[in-house]
Amino acid sequence: MRAVLVILADLLRGDTQADRVVPPTGFTARLTLFAAAAMTFLAVFALALSLATGRLAHNWSTELARSATLRISTSQDQVAAQTAAALQVLQTTEGVASARALSEAEQQALLEPWFGPDVPIADLPVPQLIEIIETRKGYDAEGLRLRLAAEVPGAVLDDHTRWRRPLVRAASRIRAMGLLSLGLIGGIMAAMITLAAHSALAANAQVIAVLRLVGARDDFIARAFVRRFTLRAISGAILGLALGLGGILLLPSAQPEGGFLTGLGFQGWGWIWPFLLPLLAGAVAFWATRRAARRILRGLA
Amino acid sequence: MIELDNLAYSYGGGELLSEISLRLAPGSFHFLTGPSGAGKTTFLKLCYGALIPTAGRAMLFGQDVRELGRDDVALLRRRIGVVHQDCQFLDHLPLAENIALPLMVSGRDVAAEAQNLDDLIAWCGLSHRRNALPPELSGGERQRAALARAVIMSPEVILADEPTGNVDWEMSQRLLQLLVELNRMGKTVMIATHDLSLIRAAKSQVQTRVLRIANRRLQLAGADL
Ligand SMILES: Nc1ncnc2c1ncn2[C@@H]1O[C@H](COP(=O)(O)OP(=O)(O)O)[C@@H](O)[C@H]1O
Ligand SMILES: [Mg+2]
Numbered sequence: 082m083r084a085v086l087v088i089l090a091d092l093l094r095g096d097t098q099a100d101r102v103v104p105p106t107g108f109t110a111r112l113t114l115f116a117a118a119a120m121t122f123l124a125v126f127a128l129a130l131s132l133a134t135g136r137l138a139h140n141w142s143t144e145l146a147r148s149a150t151l152r153i154s155t156s157q158d159q160v161a162a163q164t165a166a167a168l169q170v171l172q173t174t175e176g177v178a179s180a181r182a183l184s185e186a187e188q189q190a191l192l193e194p195w196f197g198p199d200v201p202i203a204d205l206p207v208p209q210l211i212e213i214i215e216t217r218k219g220y221d222a223e224g225l226r227l228r229l230a231a232e233v234p235g236a237v238l239d240d241h242t243r244w245r246r247p248l249v250r251a252a253s254r255i256r257a258m259g260l261l262s263l264g265l266i267g268g269i270m271a272a273m274i275t276l277a278a279h280s281a282l283a284a285n286a287q288v289i290a291v292l293r294l295v296g297a298r299d300d301f302i303a304r305a306f307v308r309r310f311t312l313r314a315i316s317g318a319i320l321g322l323a324l325g326l327g328g329i330l331l332l333p334s335a336q337p338e339g340g341f342l343t344g345l346g347f348q349g350w351g352w353i354w355p356f357l358l359p360l361l362a363g364a365v366a367f368w369a370t371r372r373a374a375r376r377i378l379r380g381l382a
Numbered sequence: 383m384i385e386l387d388n389l390a391y392s393y394g395g396g397e398l399l400s401e402i403s404l405r406l407a408p409g410s411f412h413f414l415t416g417p418s419g420a421g422k423t424t425f426l427k428l429c430y431g432a433l434i435p436t437a438g439r440a441m442l443f444g445q446d447v448r449e450l451g452r453d454d455v456a457l458l459r460r461r462i463g464v465v466h467q468d469c470q471f472l473d474h475l476p477l478a479e480n481i482a483l484p485l486m487v488s489g490r491d492v493a494a495e496a497q498n499l500d501d502l503i504a505w506c507g508l509s510h511r512r513n514a515l516p517p518e519l520s521g522g523e524r525q526r527a528a529l530a531r532a533v534i535m536s537p538e539v540i541l542a543d544e545p546t547g548n549v550d551w552e553m554s555q556r557l558l559q560l561l562v563e564l565n566r567m568g569k570t571v572m573i574a575t576h577d578l579s580l581i582r583a584a585k586s587q588v589q590t591r592v593l594r595i596a597n598r599r600l601q602l603a604g605a606d607l
């Protein structure tokens with residue numbers, strides 16, 4: 082990273098006089114600018130996707146994983162006794178940090194979205210819910226189920242892993258695909274800039290011949306091209322970054338119930354990543370053009 | 383500085399040049415003549431490392447051209463000023479910048495040498511054209527510009543391939559004058575030409591040797607000129 086910054090600083094300081102030895106070539110300039118802008122635009126979204134799914138997978142596998150719910154459904158007169166029995170079992174279960182029966186008000190709040198505020202829950206045969214908070218190590222769900230089956234017949238353990246696991250797996254896959262996309266985007270940009278550089282070098286064969294005749298070393302000639310393509314790629318990437326971030330900011334802001342889609346964006350330190358993209362684009366362009374220039378120059382007379 | 387030892391060259395067919403040996407002493411002034419197609423341009427290219435001899439040895443500043451890398455060749459071209467027969471320029475840069483190009487590519491401070499550049503451009507009679515682009519120049523102006531570019535680095539050796547091919551008599555005298563002047567400053571000069579009057583004009587000003595390519599060999603021409 083340091084090396085890249087040093088090179089970029091050197092490029093930006095530049096030798097504007099030496100740059101003039103290569104005539105401005107409209108077509109390759111526009112191609113490079115466009116490729117860098119488009120690829121950075123895509124990279125912003127791939128990055129946002131990777132970061133958001135990463136966050137999601139992390140949240141699901143930490144917060145949700147640490148809580149479970151025990152449901153007691155039995156005849157009304159049995160509820161109190163079975164709840165007490167269940168709490169008793171839970172308190173002696175290794176891996177359970179705390180267990181607590183939800184109050185009537187809390188249960189009402191949970192059910193309100195479905196039944197409305199006026200339904201008297203106390204009069205309905207609603208199961209009693211017990212919230213379980215796990216320790217970091219977690220408990221043995223199967224063991225707990227067996228004990229509950231013996232001691233609290235009306236208890237059903239819902240440990241969330243059933244639906245959580247595939248979601249966490251999906252989130253990790255999406256994140257991996259996002260990262261793969263970033264890699265592909267970088268590769269395509271390198272390929273396009275290599276093509277543009279080849280075309281620029283071919284178009285300037287006579288310029289290169291004259292420069293060689295008056296004593297220019299390959300490095301000097303390569304630098305003139307490399308500097309140009311790197312600066313163009315950086316400008317294009319800045320443009321693409323601005324458009325990409327604009328698009329991200331225009332997305333509706335994250336809502337708790339919106340879940341995944343509205344969470345697509347950058348948070349906290351994550352904001353650093355998109356701003357590294359122009360530097361990365363510059364590094365890719367630098368590397369691709371230098372390779373192309375060196376290879377072509379070495380083949381010349 | 384330039385030593386050719388029993389050198390031969392062929393473009394692929396038969397040998398164009400054979401059994402050529404020559405030591406170019408520092409400060410000498412040579413003409414190279416011969417009919418068109420005899421191999422004068424080829425010979426000069428062997429002298430500045432653009433061609434590698436197919437047999438024998440060419441030593442430039444003590445280095446065998448066969449052992450030169452691309453960077454070595456580049457550095458060599460800063461020490462040998464060449465006026466090419468088909469002078470080529472960077473068509474998008476004005477004349478003055480084209481003449482300063484060798485300074486620029488060798489990393490010298492062009493601004494610091496602005497006075498030298500102006501003097502040289504004036505010497506070659508190009509002051510009024512200094513902002514013109516090369517495609518706008520006449521043949522003679524291009525040749526003068528090529529000479530100016532060849533000497534801007536103050537090279538030890540100057541090789542000129544038909545430098546007066548496109549200029550009128552007066553201007554050819556002027557170019558010759560410049561080359562004679564450079565020779566008096568200690569530079570080694572070799573001019574390929576078939577213009578015998580140019581050679582006669584030079585003989586009155588400077589001690590020259592005339593080399594002639596005939597029958598693939600390099601011969602020292604006698605006093606028959
Ligand atoms: N690159 C080349 N490939 C093949 N033949 C060449 C090449 N350059 C020159 N020749 C041939 O070599 C001969 C000598 O050319 P040249 O050195 O230019 O002669 P001069 O400068 O004396 O007119 C000519 O017959 C020319 O056709
Ligand atoms: Mg010739």
